[in-house]
Amino acid sequence: MICKASPYRTKLKDNATPTIFDLTSHLNNPQCRQRKRIKELSKAEAGQVKERKKDSVDQSKTNKNYAEGQDDSETNTTQLTSKEKEHREYLKSLFEVIVVLGKQNIPLNRHTKEVQESKCLTPSNFKALLEYRMNAGGDEALRRFEMSAVNAECCTFTQQRQMMEVCESCIREELLQEVREVRFFSLVTDDVVEISGESHLPMFLRFLDQANCLREEFVGFLPFEGEDETLMERLLTEVTKKWGLNMDYCRGQAHFSSGVHSSKMKAIATKLTEMYPTAVYTPRSTCALNASLASGVALTGVQIVMSTFKKIESFFNEASSLQLELENAISIFYQGNEEKANDLKEACRTNWTVRHDAFEVAVDVLESLLLCMDSVHDNEDLRWSDQVTNDALEISEALADFEFVASLVVLKNTLSFTRAFGKNLQGPTMDVYFAANSLTAVLHSLNEVSDNIDVYHEFWFEEAVNLAAALEIPVKVPRLYLRKHHPESGTEIQPESYFKEHLTAPVVSHVINELNDLFSENHLNALRCLTLVPAVMGQLKFNTSEENNVEMYRNDLPNADTLPTELHCWRVKWKHRGKVTLPSTVHETLQLAEVKFFPNVLAFLRVLCNLPVLSLDVDGDASRKRFQMYLENTPDKHRSKSLAFLNIHYNARHDLDVMVDSYIKMYPENESHEQVCQPVD
Numbered sequence: 001m002i003c004k005a006s007p008y009r010t011k012l013k014d015n016a017t018p019t020i021f022d023l024t025s026h027l028n029n030p031q032c033r034q035r036k037r038i039k040e041l042s043k044a045e046a047g048q049v050k051e052r053k054k055d056s057v058d059q060s061k062t063n064k065n066y067a068e069g070q071d072d073s074e075t076n077t078t079q080l081t082s083k084e085k086e087h088r089e090y091l092k093s094l095f096e097v098i099v100v101l102g103k104q105n106i107p108l109n110r111h112t113k114e115v116q117e118s119k120c121l122t123p124s125n126f127k128a129l130l131e132y133r134m135n136a137g138g139d140e141a142l143r144r145f146e147m148s149a150v151n152a153e154c155c156t157f158t159q160q161r162q163m164m165e166v167c168e169s170c171i172r173e174e175l176l177q178e179v180r181e182v183r184f185f186s187l188v189t190d191d192v193v194e195i196s197g198e199s200h201l202p203m204f205l206r207f208l209d210q211a212n213c214l215r216e217e218f219v220g221f222l223p224f225e226g227e228d229e230t231l232m233e234r235l236l237t238e239v240t241k242k243w244g245l246n247m248d249y250c251r252g253q254a255h256f257s258s259g260v261h262s263s264k265m266k267a268i269a270t271k272l273t274e275m276y277p278t279a280v281y282t283p284r285s286t287c288a289l290n291a292s293l294a295s296g297v298a299l300t301g302v303q304i305v306m307s308t309f310k311k312i313e314s315f316f317n318e319a320s321s322l323q324l325e326l327e328n329a330i331s332i333f334y335q336g337n338e339e340k341a342n343d344l345k346e347a348c349r350t351n352w353t354v355r356h357d358a359f360e361v362a363v364d365v366l367e368s369l370l371l372c373m374d375s376v377h378d379n380e381d382l383r384w385s386d387q388v389t390n391d392a393l394e395i396s397e398a399l400a401d402f403e404f405v406a407s408l409v410v411l412k413n414t415l416s417f418t419r420a421f422g423k424n425l426q427g428p429t430m431d432v433y434f435a436a437n438s439l440t441a442v443l444h445s446l447n448e449v450s451d452n453i454d455v456y457h458e459f460w461f462e463e464a465v466n467l468a469a470a471l472e473i474p475v476k477v478p479r480l481y482l483r484k485h486h487p488e489s490g491t492e493i494q495p496e497s498y499f500k501e502h503l504t505a506p507v508v509s510h511v512i513n514e515l516n517d518l519f520s521e522n523h524l525n526a527l528r529c530l531t532l533v534p535a536v537m538g539q540l541k542f543n544t545s546e547e548n549n550v551e552m553y554r555n556d557l558p559n560a561d562t563l564p565t566e567l568h569c570w571r572v573k574w575k576h577r578g579k580v581t582l583p584s585t586v587h588e589t590l591q592l593a594e595v596k597f598f599p600n601v602l603a604f605l606r607v608l609c610n611l612p613v614l615s616l617d618v619d620g621d622a623s624r625k626r627f628q629m630y631l632e633n634t635p636d637k638h639r640s641k642s643l644a645f646l647n648i649h650y651n652a653r654h655d656l657d658v659m660v661d662s663y664i665k666m667y668p669e670n671e672s673h674e675q676v677c678q679p680v681d
Helices: 043-077 082-103 113-117 125-136 140-146 157-182 228-242 261-275 289-295 300-316 320-333 338-348 358-378 386-399 402-417 419-425 429-451 453-470 479-484 495-518 521-532 534-539 547-556 560-575 586-590 593-597 599-608 622-633 641-648 656-666 668-672
Strands: 152-154 185-189 193-195 198-208 214-223 250-255 677-679
Touching: 082 125, 082 157, 082 641, 082 656, 157 198, 157 214, 157 641, 157 656, 198 622, 214 228, 214 622, 214 641, 228 261, 250 261, 261 495, 289 300, 289 358, 289 402, 289 419, 289 495, 300 320, 300 358, 300 386, 300 402, 300 495, 320 338, 320 358, 338 358, 358 386, 358 402, 358 453, 402 419, 402 429, 402 453, 402 495, 419 429, 429 453, 429 495, 429 521, 429 534, 453 495, 521 534, 521 547, 521 599, 534 560, 547 560, 547 599, 560 599, 586 599, 593 599, 622 641, 656 668
Parallel strands: 185 250
Antiparallel strands: 152 677, 185 198, 193 198, 198 214
């Protein structure tokens, strides 16, 4: 700070950091205004002060010793009996076994509840591990189990479930405490999954922790049964009452859903936005925009395409030899175009079904894919198992249907307008900023298609017919539609008119509406504030203005009145930086030591990075990856909400004493008789 009225000649260094000094806030503080000047003490007065301090210290020590004595006496009066201590140690042993099984994704029971209650001779995994640990010795707490009857049922099916829920709750509480400390978060959900025959919604929380690391953590499953209002109320109850989070601090929401669940999730997103305007509705950074847009189309043909994509991905993950079979088929169809063949082979070695250009790749490789599936199903050299040949037949039948071909072609052409836009959203911060400003052009192109749907559909349908002819697939109206809508005698439904009305027009309309909902004005204004990132600011020649775009977040700033001046200083700092590499991401900017001198900029960047559309750090999506691995590696009949949580949070801290205390508090009826291990008649 330089005082202009100072008599001294002062000059700023080239690398000086401009900032704001608050010289007036103390005037509003009555304590500061009434502060007295420091009085210079004489030697006698100083001695009296020292004596008073010494007496005060002695008195505080006496009070402390007295308080400690009181605490000790209270502890002695509430001291646990030896039997209670033994019981707690026993519970800790049970919890330790459950945590180990959960983190290793080993189901506690290999059988259903009915089989367990029928006294099956084969012990459960839980009981087998307890017996092994008991036989190994060294665990005094398990003596109780050793002395129980041979036919004793150690920890009933219901009690095991209760203990798993306690484990889940305790580990989740550690995570939620981190979120509460940083206040701001975003709510993210994945596609509905089946667990124990019931539909559940996977829920994640995205937040910036105290170390400025952006994370997206799995927090549990929400039962997904009932109408929209019921689901909405259940979600808010879970987040606010059970988890103790304040939805007023929610700064974003993103939902990935498919098929019949899309309409419900869309209704929930809309209602959340109405109740909490700052919970901006955005796409997920971990999912390609085109895949998300296609999954949300509730049309039979489109859902057949998306489900077939999942089957194809799973099919080629079974064995590398299947991938070689597909590459051989590609070589056959592209003999005269080796460059194209090599590009397709390279694409097929990746998870191409979830890429931005998935539909373009699928159209190019469709003939080769069908040839590969037919070859595997024929199994002339007996190389494949029955399961593989059956899977190949199922995929082949889906590919050889005209409804699939027509839907694939329409998706390819419609989503070609959003391919580059979606790719930029998952790119560097610079690309995300420019993507936000290119949305108008994308919507303009799609609206032109909608206004001239007859012309565009004619070209797209012709492409689908030509592709079907190459595959020897008959062009026809879907059988299910004809069965439900019997045409009048003497009339025939034309495939071209049918697919225009029931496929092309609805798909184009859905994409336009979804883009408008996902990229509201609040969302776009937030993305335009990425100019606070120095590299983006430099690309724009430091000619930026963020004041109008941060209006929605004024209450999140420590001193919004000084924001214009602070932003000016922020631009000046980087404009005259010298030979310094500009930070190119929000994360890099937050790591700067000098960002603390710009409190409003710091606060806004911390809020901004919560938007689910922005890419996570390298390890920020580890929880989501473990979640996907759990679903892929765990059969439906062995899935458990609590065990899934323990497995996904494999590295999470856990305190066995806290788990025991929580269990005794939540289920006192089990402790009143101390019957965690009880004999079975």
